[in-house]
Amino acid sequence: MPSRRQTLLPKEVLNQFKEEIAQELGIADKVKQVGWAEMPSRECGRVGGKIGGNMVKVLIRNAQKSLMQE
Known part of the structure; x- marks a missing residue:
């Protein structure tokens, strides 16, 4: 059975x-x-490259924002 890639983010x-x-x-x-x-x-x-570079x-x-809100 082939394994399926699980996405880390929705x-x-x-x-x-x-x-x-x-x-x-x-x-x-x-x-x-x-x-x-x-x-x-x-x-x-261009968008894909930027996403990979800046993700x-x-x-x-985003994690810092969520920590500040808590």
Whole structure:
């Protein structure tokens, strides 16, 4: 039986990361107009690379915010 990859974060959180990165790259309006499915692969790759590079920073920032709220 093949093993299935378990996601560490819910899809909603990952989608929020994508939206934040798209905002930083200035392509959020285009994503809202055409959707991720119609975005050119070059722009999706920019977002994916940014997510991979910044995911740890964003996770740490979110963890710090949640600790401050407690």
